[in-house]
Amino acid sequence: MMDEFEAIRPYTDREVPTVMARLFADREFLDILARFRFPKLAGPLGWLLKPLISRKLHKEFAGIHSVDMLQQRIESYVERTIARATDGVTYSGLDGLQAGQSYLFLANHRDIVMDPAFVNYAVFQTGMRTPRIAIGDNLLQRPFVSDLMRLNKSFIVQRSLTGRREKLAAYQLLSAYINHSIRSDGESIWIAQAEGRAKDGDDRTDSAILKMLHMSRKDEAFAETLAALHLTPVSISYEYDPCDQAKARELYTRASTGSYQKTPGEDDASIALGITGYKGRVHVHFGQPVVAPQEDAKQLAYALDQQILSGYRLFPVHYLAYASWDERDPQLAVPQAATLFSSDELERARQEWNRRLQACPVEQRPYLIRQYATPVRNQYRVKAGLPL
Known part of the structure; x- marks a missing residue:
């Protein structure tokens, strides 16, 4: 037994049943599950839902005695x-x-x-x-x-x-x-x-x-x-x-x-x-x-x-963001998204990207663009043999 690692290690197989029993009785955990599964009912009927969820979990995970069994489930x-x-x-x-x-x-x-x-x-x-x-x-x-x-x-x-x-x-x-x-x-x-x-x-x-x-x-x-x-x-x-x-x-x-x-x-x-x-x-x-x-x-x-x-897999949205980025790297030969993706795929990406930009306050948009544009710059720098 790795006693020196007791404070940080994952649970062992023999601990699984005890920890699961503790989890299935934890009010906070049951409350989150109730709100996740039944968002409209969790407030007024939480007192009723929590014991039902606990019972269902006990039934569903009965007989689980190892971490591997738990991961399979x-x-x-x-x-x-x-x-x-x-x-x-x-x-x-x-x-x-x-x-x-x-x-x-x-x-x-x-x-x-x-x-x-x-x-x-x-x-x-x-x-x-x-x-x-x-x-x-x-x-x-x-x-x-x-x-x-x-x-x-x-x-x-x-x-x-x-x-x-x-x-x-x-x-x-x-x-x-x-x-x-x-x-x-x-x-x-x-x-x-x-x-x-x-x-x-x-x-x-x-x-x-x-x-x-x-x-x-x-x-x-x-x-x-x-x-x-x-x-x-x-x-x-x-x-x-x-x-x-x-x-x-x-x-x-x-x-x-x-x-x-x-x-x-x-x-x-x-x-x-x-x-x-x-x-x-x-x-x-x-x-x-x-x-x-x-x-x-x-x-x-x-x-x-x-x-x-x-x-890193670059998707159409990454190229769309890069094309509108103020910090584009002039040394890099980054192709236009239209040369890499079908018009249908690109149109879907454009709609989703515009939706995200619209949902973002104007002053925060440069930071949204940067998240999606930076992987393009980094990958093309690696391809060109330029320092990162």
Whole structure:
């Protein structure tokens, strides 16, 4: 038993029945389910709905005694969510992964829950074991959220610590856990390339995360540690981001006031909108596992960025946004959307893009455009061999 990782690790199989029983009795959790399933009735009839939902959950998940069984049972819910909120999900690069091998999937980060969910779903479909998921403790303010995430193979990244010594100890523990998971347990890991979502569409790997991976293995060279983790870049592309308006508002507020203060429940709202909101098409590309990592963390981050940015799937909306962007790069030969997509596809995208622009306050629109235009600039810079 990994006692040293007790505070951050996901739940084990033997803990599953106890945690599920706790969840199905949690009033806050049942209240959210009631409001999600029966929005009109949840207020006046919540007292009646909650025990009914609890009973249904007990019945539906009876006999689940392991994390794998739970994920198999949840698969149909994930498929239903994908069917409702997307126009289809496609994958590429999975043939570069070997069954039985554990990987450190390092991905661009746009959505709190759906980024790892789509990676999980892809890996699950191939018959490989799903990765353990890194999630910040800032998102686990309520016990039932922590229970839900840790049941689904999430481990905790302690971001809310303020003391330098505590932070250092937390990163040391995190580093040890990730190395232990891949090298000893044979379990893959998903982690975002940087702390927090890329709200401006600029996907960049933070070299501090790569350095953290080496913290617990100082007896090894940096490149040796990273090679043992089978570091694999992943590009997740959403045609439309359900949270794009909220991100534009945050970026505008930061630019005009110098800071941004989240309101209570804002993360919960982002999670809910990210799961249920319309995404259009979604593409997940698995890059080439890094066989011989650079010895320098910044150089390795740059090499990972080249893979992540070139693996990003650009949709018509990205080209439409780029064409209207004030910060277009004159060095880049970016083609017109009309030369790349059919007129029908382009017209649908134009209508949806105009709808989003109209819904966005005028002063915030440059930040909405930037989110969709930046991936175009980044990808064409990589193609042209220009510095990022």
